[in-house]
Amino acid sequence: xxxxxxIANLDFDTVKDxxxxxxxxxxxxxxxxxxxxxxxxxxxxxxxxxxxxxxASNFLLNESFLDSALLRKNVVSKAKSLNYVPRSISASSTxxxxxxxxxxxxxxxxxxxxxxxxxxxxxNVSLTFYxxxxxxxxxxxxxxxxxxxSIDVQIFEGSWxxxxxxxxxxxxDFASYExxxxxxxxxxxxxxxxxxxxxxxxxxxxxxxxxxxxxxCYFVEENRNGGYNIIFGNGxxxxxxxxxxxxxxxxxxxxxEVGNGVSKFSVxxxxxxxxxxTSVSGPSTGGSAKETIQSIKDNAPKWFQAQYRAVTxxxxxxFLKKKFADIQSISVYGGEDVGFPGKVFICxxxxxxxxxxxxxxxxxxxxxxxxxxxxxxxxxxxxxxxFKLRLDSVVVYDKTRLDSSREILKxxxxxxxxxxxxxxxxxxxxxxxESNLSYEIKNLDQSIISSNTRVKMSTxxxxxxxxxxxxxxxxxxxxxxPSDGFLSNKGGILYSTLFYREGQTVQSGFDEDGYGNIxxxxxxxxxxxxxxxxxxxxxxxxxxxxxxxxFRPRDSVFTLIVIPDSVDIIATQDMIxxxxxxxxxxxxxxxxxxxxxxxxxxxRTF
Amino acid sequence: MVQHTFENKNVYKDFxxxxxxxxLTNDIGKKTDAxxxxxxxxxxLSTSFYERPFRPQVGSNLRRILFEPADPITIQDLxxxxxxxxxxxxxxxQILDIKINDNAENNAYDLTIEYSLVNLVQTQTFxxxxxxLR
Numbered sequence: 157x158x159x160x161x162x163i164a165n166l167d168f169d170t171v172k173d174x175x176x177x178x179x180x181x182x183x184x185x186x187x188x189x190x191x192x193x194x195x196x197x198x199x200x201x202x203x204x205x206x207x208x209x210x211x212a213s214n215f216l217l218n219e220s221f222l223d224s225a226l227l228r229k230n231v232v233s234k235a236k237s238l239n240y241v242p243r244s245i246s247a248s249s250t251x252x253x254x255x256x257x258x259x260x261x262x263x264x265x266x267x268x269x270x271x272x273x274x275x276x277x278x279x280n281v282s283l284t285f286y287x288x289x290x291x292x293x294x295x296x297x298x299x300x301x302x303x304x305x306s307i308d309v310q311i312f313e314g315s316w317x318x319x320x321x322x323x324x325x326x327x328x329d330f331a332s333y334e335x336x337x338x339x340x341x342x343x344x345x346x347x348x349x350x351x352x353x354x355x356x357x358x359x360x361x362x363x364x365x366x367x368x369x370x371x372x373c374y375f376v377e378e379n380r381n382g383g384y385n386i387i388f389g390n391g392x393x394x395x396x397x398x399x400x401x402x403x404x405x406x407x408x409x410x411x412x413e414v415g416n417g418v419s420k421f422s423v424x425x426x427x428x429x430x431x432x433x434t435s436v437s438g439p440s441t442g443g444s445a446k447e448t449i450q451s452i453k454d455n456a457p458k459w460f461q462a463q464y465r466a467v468t469x470x471x472x473x474x475f476l477k478k479k480f481a482d483i484q485s486i487s488v489y490g491g492e493d494v495g496f497p498g499k500v501f502i503c504x505x506x507x508x509x510x511x512x513x514x515x516x517x518x519x520x521x522x523x524x525x526x527x528x529x530x531x532x533x534x535x536x537x538x539x540x541x542x543f544k545l546r547l548d549s550v551v552v553y554d555k556t557r558l559d560s561s562r563e564i565l566k567x568x569x570x571x572x573x574x575x576x577x578x579x580x581x582x583x584x585x586x587x588x589x590e591s592n593l594s595y596e597i598k599n600l601d602q603s604i605i606s607s608n609t610r611v612k613m614s615t616x617x618x619x620x621x622x623x624x625x626x627x628x629x630x631x632x633x634x635x636x637x638p639s640d641g642f643l644s645n646k647g648g649i650l651y652s653t654l655f656y657r658e659g660q661t662v663q664s665g666f667d668e669d670g671y672g673n674i675x676x677x678x679x680x681x682x683x684x685x686x687x688x689x690x691x692x693x694x695x696x697x698x699x700x701x702x703x704x705x706x707f708r709p710r711d712s713v714f715t716l717i718v719i720p721d722s723v724d725i726i727a728t729q730d731m732i733x734x735x736x737x738x739x740x741x742x743x744x745x746x747x748x749x750x751x752x753x754x755x756x757x758x759x760r761t762f
Numbered sequence: 763m764v765q766h767t768f769e770n771k772n773v774y775k776d777f778x779x780x781x782x783x784x785x786l787t788n789d790i791g792k793k794t795d796a797x798x799x800x801x802x803x804x805x806x807l808s809t810s811f812y813e814r815p816f817r818p819q820v821g822s823n824l825r826r827i828l829f830e831p832a833d834p835i836t837i838q839d840l841x842x843x844x845x846x847x848x849x850x851x852x853x854x855x856q857i858l859d860i861k862i863n864d865n866a867e868n869n870a871y872d873l874t875i876e877y878s879l880v881n882l883v884q885t886q887t888f889x890x891x892x893x894x895l896r
Contacts (some may be wrong), residue, residue, distance in 0.1 A: 170818040187776040191820055191851035192802030194779045194793075204815055 166210045172203040182539040222453055229380040231449050235456040238360040242378055242452045244342040246481040247312040247408055248415030248443025248508075249285075250436055251515050254423060255306040257430040260293045263352060266293040266307075266428060274311050274421040274433070285311035285440070286408070287457040288344065306434060313415030313443060314341065314408040319598045323401035331397040337409050338383045339446075342376050344408040349401050357394075367393045373519045415443040416482070416508035417613055438513040441506055444481030451477070466529040469489060472502060475528060480520060482506045487584030489729045491536075498527070503730040504535045511539040542737035543631065545581075545588055545725060546612040546717065547573065550743045551597060551604055558603035562744045568600050569607075573735045588733050607746055611725060614717040614736065620706040622658050631699030632728045634721040637670075646668040649682075649700070650694055654679055655714040657707055658669070664707070666716070669695050676707055694718075766795065774798045774854060779805070785846055796886045799854060799879065806841050807873075810883040822829045828871075837862050840871065840892075854880050869893060879890055 165171050176199065178187040187193035210705075218224040222234040234241055252274065256266050266290040276283050293307040321333050324417050324612045347354045367373055373394045375387040386405060388397045397403070419439045425431040447455070458474035466472045469488040477483055484507040491499030502525075506512055512520070517537045525535045551569055558565065576596060590609050597607040613633065618625045636649050643649065647667030654663035663679045664687070674692030677684040691705035701716065727733045745752050776798040778791035793801055809821035822843045830836040841860050848855055861874040870893035878885050 187774055187798060187802070190802060190854060192806040193798070194776050194801065197779075197805065200814060200817070209815075406802070 166207065166214065169204050171206045171210075172199055174198045175202060179636065183403075183723045186627065210618045222456065225602055226449075227380060229450050231452050232378050233380075235452050236377070238456045238460040240452070240456040240478075241359060241376065241477060242458050243444075243447040243481055244378075245339050245410055245412045245446040246343065246442060246444045247314045247410035248413070248418070248440040249310060249312045249514075250418070250438060250440040251308050251310050252423075252433050252437070253306045253308050255304050255432050255434040256293060256295075256428065258299055258301050258303050258305070260301055261297075261429065264295045264297055266295075266431075267291070267429075268293070268307070268309060268425065271316050272423065272425060274423050276418045276421045278414065278418055278539055281411075281414065283313055283411070283418060285313050285415070285418075285421065286316055287311055288408075307567075308437075311421070312344065312408060313440065314344075314409070314410030316406060316408055318404055318406045321403040321405070322422065323397040323399050325396050325402070327388070327396045328391055329396075330390045331384045333380060333387075333403065333405070334381075335384045335386065335405065335407065336667075337407075338381070339409050339412070340384055340407045341410050342384060342407070344406075345376065345386075346406045347374050349388075350405045350552075351402075354388075365390050369393075370395050399679070408615065410443065412445045413443045413482075413507065417441075417442055431499075437515055439509060441508045441513060441516060442482045447481075464528060466525060469496070469500075472525075472529075472535075476502065476504070476520070476527070480504075482508055485540075485583035485732065486539075487729050493729070498532065499534050499536050501550070501730070502535055503540050504537065505540045505542075505569075505584070505732055510542055512537065538730055539582070540732050541630070541730055542615070542732050542734060543725075543727075544614045544734050544739075546614055547609050547740040548612075548743075549593075549597070549607060549609040549741070550745060551607045552731040552745050552747055553601070553603040554605055555603070555746050555748075558601070558718060560601075562746070565601060565603070566742045566744050569597055569744075570598060572738070573737045573740055577735045577737075581727070581735065584732060585727050585729060587727045588725040588735075609723065611723050612717050613725060614715050614718050614739070616713050617652070617709075617716050618713050619709045620712070622710065623706075624709070625701060627703045629700065629701040629716060631718055631720070632731060633699045633726055635694070635696045635699050636719045636721045637696035639670075641670040649696075649719040650674065651717055653715045653717075655709050655711040658710050660710075666691065672696070674701065674703070676705060696721075770831070773879070776801065795879065795882065796831070796884075799877075799886070800888050803848065803852060803875070804890060806847055807890070807892075820851060824892065825894070828892060832864050832866065832871075837864065837871070844873070844875070848875075848877075856880060858885060865891070 165174060171362045176189060179195070179199070188195045188199065190196055210246055219227060219230045222231065224233045225234060235242060254268065266421055270287050270289050272287045273402045276285065276287040287309055291307055291309050295303070295305055299305075317337070318585070319336060323331070345356060347356070349372070352372060354374050357367065357375055362511060367389070369389075371389065371394050373389060377385050377387060379385045389395050417439045419436050421432050421433045421436065423433055455474055455477055458470060459478055462471035462474050466475045469490065472488040473486050476486060485505045487503045488502050491497050491501060494501065501532070504512055520537060521535055529535055534595050549569060551565065553565060576593055580586065580592050588611070590611065593608050598604055603645040613631055615629055615631070617629070648670045650666065652666040654665045657664050659680065664676060665679055665684075666674055666676055667684070668674050668688065672694055673690050674694055675686050676688040676691035688705050688707070690709060692701065692703040694701050695734060701718070725733055774795050776793050778793050779801060780791070782791035783789075784791050807822070807824060810825055811821045811823060812818045814820050824840065824843060827836060827843060828839050830839070840862055844860055845857060848857060855877045856879075858876040858878060863872040865872050868891075870891050873890050873892055875888040876885055877888065
């Protein structure tokens with residue numbers, strides 16, 4: 157008797173085929189392969205049975221391990237055994253300055269209560285931001301009527317709600333109450349029992365070990381429905397809930413990342429018509445969806461490994477990703493690598509902006525890192541250096557194999573830049589490799605024979621009140637410099653967009669002389685009139701550009717462009733490369749257009 | 763002189779779906795040749811579309827037709843469905859004739875299928891009554 161040869165198949169048809177193969181070796185019955193036969197019916201039943209059990213076993217095993225589980229409730233459950241509570245949705249926040257006018261001589265105190273609404277809108281969606289705490293502004297009794305005074309107020313996007321529960325019995329085990337909404341920012345939870353505030357305990361909190369039988373505390377867990385449960389003590393760890401205890405839970409339900417990027421607000425405070433929002437510290441940031449399944453899978457083991465302490469660079473990354481949601485990419489490196497021992501540098505590219513606001517940096521340093529990092533190590537949060545790549549691609553194609561038109565082909569290549577932005581660059585230390593781009597272009601269409609891409613690097617030079625924010629720009633890549641004086645008459649390998657200087661009616665710009673000097677010029681009647689031929693230095697080997705001359709730009713931003721030596725651009729620890737699609741170009745040349753091909757300089761264009 | 767011995771060997775073998783016991787061997791009852799085919803055809807006729815998991819195309823819509831008015835059009839529809847069913851799923855059979863009589867007194871159709879087996883010469887007959895249950 158031959159055994160069923162294959163036992164690894166899952167599909168009904170293949171399982172049945174295996175059975176048929178088996179029965180062919182049996183002499184007793186010969187009708188196994190006819191649809192109406194009894195034996196066929198029996199094999200159908202056997203196949204269904206095998207099929208269902210195989211799938212059930214497969215699902216069961218997959219869902220039993222953190223790496224292979226697909227259902228969120230199972231991933232969360234597995235992460236729980238690693239003491240990891242997935243991050244909830246988080247509310248976007250910002251700080252606004254509210255200004256009041258003294259109405260009368262007795263108008264000395266203004267209170268902005270917790271829950272005060274600040275109205276805004278993104279597109280067609282109306283958003284409301286709220287204060288989390290009371291703010292008090294006091295006018296000096298000697299201040300004249302009509303004088304103004306301002307106060308900074310931190311506001312969070314979402315809507316406050318309070319849920320009331322009543323204890324139904326004297327609990328001796330952990331009483332659990334499910335919160336009604338799934339989009340709750342658990343960091344905003346406040347829980348009070350019979351009017352007494354309870355303290356939240358997270359797995360990483362050492363206070364867990366200090367919790368006694370009468371400690372007023374609660375725990376938060378994500379439940380199997382994706383919502384949250386509030387869990388109270390059992391009389392051994394934490395005070396238990398008694399019959400008729402009144403439990404009030406307040407929390408913020410938020411829209412997450414929808415609330416990011418808002419910078420205009422209005423406030424309406426009862427009895428204070430003079431309240432106006434005079435300034436906003438920056439666009440709202442920090443809003444993020446709840447932690448994804450993949451993120452839980454990635455972070456839970458690291459989090460367990462780090463044991464709630466930030467010691468190695470991986471610990472910092474795991475710690476910050478867990479605690480702070482608005483992170484697109486993060487790079488952490490020790491100060492010993494960059495000449496500052498005793499420091500750890502944290503570079504964060506948020507999802508909602510190019511860099512973190514100063515207020516957010518302080519929150520991260522004081523509230524997130526301080527409680528876990530080594531005492532002698534000082535964390536330093538630095539802004540990511542974002543360099544944009546301007547690509548000039550020439551694609552050679554064969555028109556006999558082209559299904560569409562030349563223009564559609566060019567559009568396809570242009571759209572590919574966005575793909576490369578998301579998949580090859582756009583995060584820390586993700587270098588740009590021209591060969592990767594060529595590979596993607598080649599696979600784009602069967603008609604493409606070859607491609608060639610030239611690269612320029614650019615960065616924005618920003619200034620405040622006529623002074624540059626920084627006078628050093630480190631491109632971290634060798635710049636193109638075949639010989640001294642190279643292209644001196646055309647402006648070398650550095651140029652800038654035009655900008656206005658203080659007191660000038662003509663625009664100015666920069667270029668270089670091929671000997672390492674950056675030249676400042678005024679652009680008059682399409683001619684460069686040099687103002688300072690040693691306005692800065694450029695180091696071709698290291699890619700460092702220094703401005704030495706105070707040229708007082710009136711425009712708050714202009715762009716500096718350089719031509720690197722290689723078409724591959726290296727991104728270092730605090731560098732993020734992004735392809736500047738708007739300033740990149742694509743040219744498609746047909747293989748038979750030999751005249752054009754001969755005249756195109758496929759290596760460099762100046 | 764050469765002597766030929768002809769063994770009466772069964773071509774088609776199947777087990778009895780009533781799961782009856784053979785009193786001599788204590789094994790499950792077997793059906794052979796025309797009996798096996800008749801059992802098979804009966805099973806096919808009583809199978810509706812989508813009844814078998816993963817094999818929705820096996821079967822016919824006889825149950826639906828039995829609720830139609832008993833007229834020549836319905837009988838023709840019935841005959842076509844049965845013919846198509848056997849042609850598709852009972853390749854051992856070559857249909858010779860399908861007779862359907864309207865048994866109006868019992869609200870049923872008497873079905874007689876005359877056929878021959880592909881490897882055997884005798885003509886076989888399969889008879890059954892098609893009656894709706896409610």
